[in-house]
Every structure is written in structure tokens, then in C-alpha cells.
Amino acid sequence: MTLLLIEQLLNGLQLGVMLFLMAAGLTLVFGVMGLINLAHGSLYMVGAFAAAWVAAQTGSYLLALVASLAAAAAAGVLIETLILRRLYARDHLDQVLATFALILIFSEGTRAVFGSFPLYLTIPPPLSGPVTLPGGIEYPLFRLVLIGAGLAVALGLWLLITRTRVGIRIQAGAADREMVSALGVDISRLYTLVFALGAALAGLSGALVGTLQSVEVGMGEPVLITAFVVIVIGGIGSVQGALVGAILVGLTQTLGAFLLPLASTRLTGAPDAGQVLASMLIYILMALVLIVRPQGLMGRPA
Amino acid sequence: MTTKSILTALALSVAATGAALADAHSNGAKIGMISTLSGGGAGLGVDVRDGFLLAIEQSGRDDIEVIVEDDQRKPDVAVRLADRMIQSDEVDILTGIIFSNLAMAVVPSAVQQGKFYLSPNAGPSALAGRGCHENYFNVAWQNDNVHEAAGAHANALGYENTFVMAPNYPAGIDAINGYKRTFEGEPAQEVLTKLGQTDYASEIAQIRASGADSVFFFLPGGMGIAFLKQYADSGVDIPLVGPAFSFDQTIVGAVGEAALGVPNTAQWSPDLDNEANVAFVAAFREKYGRIPSMYASQGFDTANLILSALDKAPVSEAEAFRAALREADFASTRGDFRFNTNHHPIQDYYVREVVEKDGELINQITGTALTDHADAYAAECEM
Structure with missing residues (x-):
């Protein structure tokens, strides 16, 4: 039981760091540009498809990951300059409508290019199979790699935002965009850069998760919903908040789905009640956070 | 006007x-x-x-x-x-x-x-x-049928306690009922997953801990791709059995070698x-x-x-x-x-296995699971 619990904790952590890659871009784009981007899940899908295609062509998983970053960033720059730029001044409803349209365009465009059937993308042999952890837990190596990669990206992002000039500008842009552009910063280039960064992270996360799961049209939308829950919990616009929120959601979801059915079987003799509760748990968590801290765990009060 | x-x-x-x-x-x-x-x-x-x-x-x-x-x-x-x-x-x-x-x-x-x-x-x-x-x-x-065939095949393989898993929606419930209808052993544990779930780390951990001698799973489409890949990577070696939905031609290319050798049941096969x-x-x-x-x-x-x-x-x-x-x-x-009297098919159900043939993954029949099989609900139907 203890070993099983530790394994589930690792699973929750792994889910959490992958959610963080999605949520980081979403929260940056919202925090800096005030844009609600529903098409963020499409960028995740673009990354996964690019990775699957490149892996099939070259046989190299590393190149596939590079391709996922590049393709998603390129798609991000494209939609930011062509479409989203016109929406910053509009209200959120217009943004939601336009980016929802983008989801449909991306989905059907991907189907037109790659067909209706899921693509093959699998774990590269050196990273496949389980390893034995101290304590005798057998755990898939690739999931450990995901945890490591996710935490490394989180560290890199933190360094970028707090230790570099670009990062300071991003922070400043989030705090007061008029003042930043009055100080001579090319705000539209900054926006494109932030959007490309967020898109690349989503694409990378799509490729990594797609390796473990499946690469298919529509894979981005369920993740998008969870990513929105994450940024609401963490505080909109806060990258640290996204990390805390993502790991909290990852652990809550995994442990809830594992423990609640067991608990309800013990109490009522059937797992049903626990299963129902488990599927609502992250939303209950979100509601509780909103009651106690409406601006999110790390968000600044409005 | x-x-x-x-x-x-x-x-x-x-x-x-x-x-x-x-x-x-x-x-x-x-x-x-x-x-x-x-x-x-x-x-x-x-x-x-x-x-x-x-x-x-x-x-x-x-x-x-x-x-x-x-x-x-x-x-x-x-x-x-x-x-x-x-x-x-x-x-x-x-x-x-x-x-x-x-x-x-x-x-x-x-x-x-x-x-x-x-x-x-x-x-x-x-x-x-x-x-x-x-x-x-x-x-x-009828939804249950393909799973009844899987249950019958599990008997033929001598399985006695199966870990049973399906998504929580009407066809998932039909799947579990179907498998249990023909399976003569005891289900080791039953788990209902979320429809559309694509991460099965938690369920795989439970499978590993369950002590079951076999795993029956009904996870159509992307869910099945994800589960099979993750299961193959987990190192758990409890044998799988399932309906054709996770091994069909539409997804077998995306599952890859993880699909090889798993018995799956269907009323049809390309061969x-x-x-x-x-x-x-x-x-x-x-x-x-x-x-x-x-x-x-x-x-x-x-x-x-x-x-x-x-x-x-x-x-x-x-x-x-x-x-x-x-x-x-x-x-x-x-x-x-x-x-049948309720306008549902009476037909044979086969056991298939994914094999690699001429560089393509394709299903091949390895045996028959059920012959002239009708569904369990026909008697309740009055027309």
C-alpha cells in the first residue's frame, strides 16, 4: 500500500509538471497580453503531430522534440501576427470566439494534412521500460524523464523571467503595458515573443505527452480545460502560481482517482460514490481556492 | 408575404x-x-x-x-x-x-x-x-457481444481472476457486463475509468498490485492507444485480453509493437x-x-x-x-x-491477434470464441 501510494505520488507529480508546461504559456499570454487563448490546446496538438512526423521521417526522438518546439512556436507566431494581434483591444468574448474558431481550423487542417487516423509516436528505446527505485518500486523511466524535463523547464523559465532583460520586460509588460511602451520597448514584438514562448512550451508538452499517450486530432482540448483550472488556482498571470497550481492539480487528480474509490468501497461497499467525487475533485479544489483567495494562490489582487 | x-x-x-x-x-x-x-x-x-x-x-x-x-x-x-x-x-x-x-x-x-x-x-x-x-x-x-467473446476466450486460456477495466459510460458498462456474463472466474478488481482519459499510470499501478492473472480492458480509440503504450512500458507482464476496439486497423498503426500478440475478439477480421x-x-x-x-x-x-x-x-x-x-x-x-427476434445479429465471434505482415500491422484470426452467438436481451424484446 505504501509503495502504491508513492508510485501514485510520482504519477501525480508527472501529470503536474506536464500540466505546468501547458499552463505556463497560457498564464503568460493572459497575464502579459490580457488574451484568453482557447487555441492553446491546438498548439499542443501541433507540437505532437510535428514530433510524430519528424520521428517517423528521421527516427530521431531528439529531432522530434526540437521539431515540436519549432513547429508550435512558428504556428504561434503566425496566428499572433495574423489574427490575435487584432484582438488585444477587444473584450474577452471576441477573443474566445476567434480562438475557438482557430481550434476548429487547426483540427480540420491537421486532419487534411495527416488524415483521420492517430499517428505513431513511441518512447525511444534508451528511455523505455521500467527502472527500480530505492524501496523496490518499479517505475517507468520515461515518466521520470518527464518529471525531470518539466522541472528543468520550470527552472529555465524562472531564470529567464527573473534574470534576463527580456524577462524583466515581460514582467513589466504584465504590470503596466502603457508605461512599458512609453519607455521605448517595442511592445508588439514583446507580445509576439511571449506568445511564441508559450506556444513552444505547449508544443513540447504535446510531444512529450503524445509519446506516452496518443497523437490524434482533438488531443489538446481536454488538457486545455485542466490547464485553465491550473491557472485559476495558481493565479492568472503568475508563472510560479502555474507551477504550484499544476502540481497541486496533478496530485489531487491522481490521488483522488486512486484513494476515493477505495474509501467509498470501504464505507459504502461500492466504488461509485468515490469515482463520482474523484472526477469533480479538481473543480472542488478550484472553487475552494476561489472562495479563500479569489485572485488565486500566487495571483496579485485585482 | x-x-x-x-x-x-x-x-x-x-x-x-x-x-x-x-x-x-x-x-x-x-x-x-x-x-x-x-x-x-x-x-x-x-x-x-x-x-x-x-x-x-x-x-x-x-x-x-x-x-x-x-x-x-x-x-x-x-x-x-x-x-x-x-x-x-x-x-x-x-x-x-x-x-x-x-x-x-x-x-x-x-x-x-x-x-x-x-x-x-x-x-x-x-x-x-x-x-x-x-x-x-x-x-x-449488441455492445455486450464482443466482450462476451473475450470472456469466453479468457475461460479457454484458463484465466481465473481478471482485472476488469472500462470507461464509465453506457458502452463501458455493457462491456463489463458482457465480459462477466461469459467469464467463469472471479473478477479480481473492477475499475471504471473516465471517458476520454489518456493517462493510465494510476490504473497500471493498481493492476500491478492486484495479483490478477489477466487484464480485460475495453478502451476504444485514443484511450486504447495510450493504455497499450503505457502498459507495455510499465514492465507489468500480466497478460491482456480485450475486444477488437483497441486493436483495430484505425489505431493499430499508432499503437505499434505494443499491440503485437494480444488476443482480441471481433466478429470480423481482414483475413x-x-x-x-x-x-x-x-x-x-x-x-x-x-x-x-x-x-x-x-x-x-x-x-x-x-x-x-x-x-x-x-x-x-x-x-x-x-x-x-x-x-x-x-x-x-x-x-x-x-x-435475431430483436433485429440484432446472430453470428460467430473470432479471436484475432495483431501480427506484422509485409511491413504492416494487421489482425489475423487465431481461433473462434463463440459460434452462432445471440445477445442476452432478445427475450425482453417485444415487437
Whole structure:
């Protein structure tokens, strides 16, 4: 039981760091540009498809990951300059409508290019199979790699935002965009850069998760919903908040789905009640956070 | 305004008369196909459609019109499309729905409005028993059947306690019931997963800890791809058994080598040796450049069933047309095929295994799981 619990904790952590890659871009784009981007899940899908295609062509998983970053960033720059730029001044409803349209365009465009059937993308042999952890837990190596990669990206992002000039500008842009552009910063280039960064992270996360799961049209939308829950919990616009929120959601979801059915079987003799509760748990968590801290765990009060 | 309305009414009635006259001359038909053609799960709908249209094309008939629409896997969209097809397109026959929850939303109201509905895939238990209808025919299977075949095969392999897993929705419940109906051992543990879930780390950990001697899983589409890849990578070596839905041609390429060697049950396989099937597989490959899936064979059979009935009676003579459908006088790709009293198939179920052949992954029959098998709900059906 203890070993099983530790394994589930690792699973929750792994889910959490992958959610963080999605949520980081979403929260940056919202925090800096005030844009609600529903098409963020499409960028995740673009990354996964690019990775699957490149892996099939070259046989190299590393190149596939590079391709996922590049393709998603390129798609991000494209939609930011062509479409989203016109929406910053509009209200959120217009943004939601336009980016929802983008989801449909991306989905059907991907189907037109790659067909209706899921693509093959699998774990590269050196990273496949389980390893034995101290304590005798057998755990898939690739999931450990995901945890490591996710935490490394989180560290890199933190360094970028707090230790570099670009990062300071991003922070400043989030705090007061008029003042930043009055100080001579090319705000539209900054926006494109932030959007490309967020898109690349989503694409990378799509490729990594797609390796473990499946690469298919529509894979981005369920993740998008969870990513929105994450940024609401963490505080909109806060990258640290996204990390805390993502790991909290990852652990809550995994442990809830594992423990609640067991608990309800013990109490009522059937797992049903626990299963129902488990599927609502992250939303209950979100509601509780909103009651106690409406601006999110790390968000600044409005 | 009034004049315009009257003119419209006139035009409509002329059109209606024209259609009626045309019907009187030949056994043509207007068929509405509602299927999942976009989003996740589109591969299934695309294959049903392509198989269906292949049969219509082969018939060479130009008096059959097929209207194809995409339900996006959403029940509300499917209902809207069905209403439109019935009320303004005035179709005679509806078909095409892939997912059971959508079928439950569309079929009962369509058949009550006097339309025929032929299911090329979804076979929810609710429509096979007390909820059956004389105008509803299922040309695929009742949902439980494929899983009953898996249970029977688990007995044959000598499994005694199986870890049972399916998503929490009508077809998932049917799957678990079906497996347990034929399985003679004890389920070690039953787990209902979330529909659309793609991370199975938690369930795999439970499988590892369960001490089961086998795992039965029903996870169609992307869910199955994800589970099989993760299971193969987890190092857990408890043998798997499952229905064909996670091993079918639409996804086997994405699952890759993780699918090899797992027994899966189905009513059809590309290597099934009968004249109709050999011709179908060749024609499908020729036209679409890919190996047909089980779904494609079901679409193809559905269209051929309709064609066989139209040869005997026009849809307008509902009584005679229904009787003609019930005879199932067509060359099925599955070989023997007949309808039970509740208009669901009585047919054989096979055990298949994915093998690599000429550089492609494809299913091959390794044995028969159930012969002349009927569903468990027929007795409750009163027509």
C-alpha cells in the first residue's frame, strides 16, 4: 500500500509538471497580453503531430522534440501576427470566439494534412521500460524523464523571467503595458515573443505527452480545460502560481482517482460514490481556492 | 408575404409530389448518414462511411442518394442533424452513428417517426431489450457481444481472476457486463475509468498490485492507444485480453509493437476467408489505399443489407421492406449472418491477434470464441 501510494505520488507529480508546461504559456499570454487563448490546446496538438512526423521521417526522438518546439512556436507566431494581434483591444468574448474558431481550423487542417487516423509516436528505446527505485518500486523511466524535463523547464523559465532583460520586460509588460511602451520597448514584438514562448512550451508538452499517450486530432482540448483550472488556482498571470497550481492539480487528480474509490468501497461497499467525487475533485479544489483567495494562490489582487 | 408563403407551399407540394412519383417508379431511397467525421474518434466514422459508400458505388445504382453529415461526437449535434434529415431532407433511412450515447439520443425518436434506422456500430443494451423497435436494426453487434467473446476466450486460456477495466459510460458498462456474463472466474478488481482519459499510470499501478492473472480492458480509440503504450512500458507482464476496439486497423498503426500478440475478439477480421470478404478487402484497398477496419466492414455490410432489401420492396411499403431487411439476404463480409427476434445479429465471434505482415500491422484470426452467438436481451424484446 505504501509503495502504491508513492508510485501514485510520482504519477501525480508527472501529470503536474506536464500540466505546468501547458499552463505556463497560457498564464503568460493572459497575464502579459490580457488574451484568453482557447487555441492553446491546438498548439499542443501541433507540437505532437510535428514530433510524430519528424520521428517517423528521421527516427530521431531528439529531432522530434526540437521539431515540436519549432513547429508550435512558428504556428504561434503566425496566428499572433495574423489574427490575435487584432484582438488585444477587444473584450474577452471576441477573443474566445476567434480562438475557438482557430481550434476548429487547426483540427480540420491537421486532419487534411495527416488524415483521420492517430499517428505513431513511441518512447525511444534508451528511455523505455521500467527502472527500480530505492524501496523496490518499479517505475517507468520515461515518466521520470518527464518529471525531470518539466522541472528543468520550470527552472529555465524562472531564470529567464527573473534574470534576463527580456524577462524583466515581460514582467513589466504584465504590470503596466502603457508605461512599458512609453519607455521605448517595442511592445508588439514583446507580445509576439511571449506568445511564441508559450506556444513552444505547449508544443513540447504535446510531444512529450503524445509519446506516452496518443497523437490524434482533438488531443489538446481536454488538457486545455485542466490547464485553465491550473491557472485559476495558481493565479492568472503568475508563472510560479502555474507551477504550484499544476502540481497541486496533478496530485489531487491522481490521488483522488486512486484513494476515493477505495474509501467509498470501504464505507459504502461500492466504488461509485468515490469515482463520482474523484472526477469533480479538481473543480472542488478550484472553487475552494476561489472562495479563500479569489485572485488565486500566487495571483496579485485585482 | 402571404403570396410568398403560398408560393413556397405550392413549390414544396410540387416537389413532394415529384418525389412521390419518382418513388413509385423505382425502389430508390434517400439515406441519411450521421457519423463522427471530425475530432477524436473520426477514424471510426470515416471508415464506416467509406465502407458504406463503397458498397453503394459497387451496386451501380443512381437512384440511391446518401446524405453524409458529421455529428462531431456530440449528442446535441446528432439530434439536430437527425431532425433536419427527417423533416427537411425527408430521408427514408438513417444510419451511421458510431457512439452509443449518440445512438441513444437519436434512434428512439427517429424510429418512432416511422423512419428506419440501421446501426453500423453502436449497439447499446437499452435498444436490444425492452427498448427494441421494429424499425431499428443493428448490423454490427449488441455492445455486450464482443466482450462476451473475450470472456469466453479468457475461460479457454484458463484465466481465473481478471482485472476488469472500462470507461464509465453506457458502452463501458455493457462491456463489463458482457465480459462477466461469459467469464467463469472471479473478477479480481473492477475499475471504471473516465471517458476520454489518456493517462493510465494510476490504473497500471493498481493492476500491478492486484495479483490478477489477466487484464480485460475495453478502451476504444485514443484511450486504447495510450493504455497499450503505457502498459507495455510499465514492465507489468500480466497478460491482456480485450475486444477488437483497441486493436483495430484505425489505431493499430499508432499503437505499434505494443499491440503485437494480444488476443482480441471481433466478429470480423481482414483475413476471414469467404468470397464476399476477400472481394471487399481487395476493393477497399484498391479504392482507399489502406487496409479496411472492422468499422469499414460494418459500413459495407449495412449498405449491402439495405441494397438487398430494396431489391425486394420499396421503403414506402414499410411492412414489406422491414420483412426484407429481416431476411438479411445479402453476402456479409462476416460469412453467416442472420437477425435475431430483436433485429440484432446472430453470428460467430473470432479471436484475432495483431501480427506484422509485409511491413504492416494487421489482425489475423487465431481461433473462434463463440459460434452462432445471440445477445442476452432478445427475450425482453417485444415487437
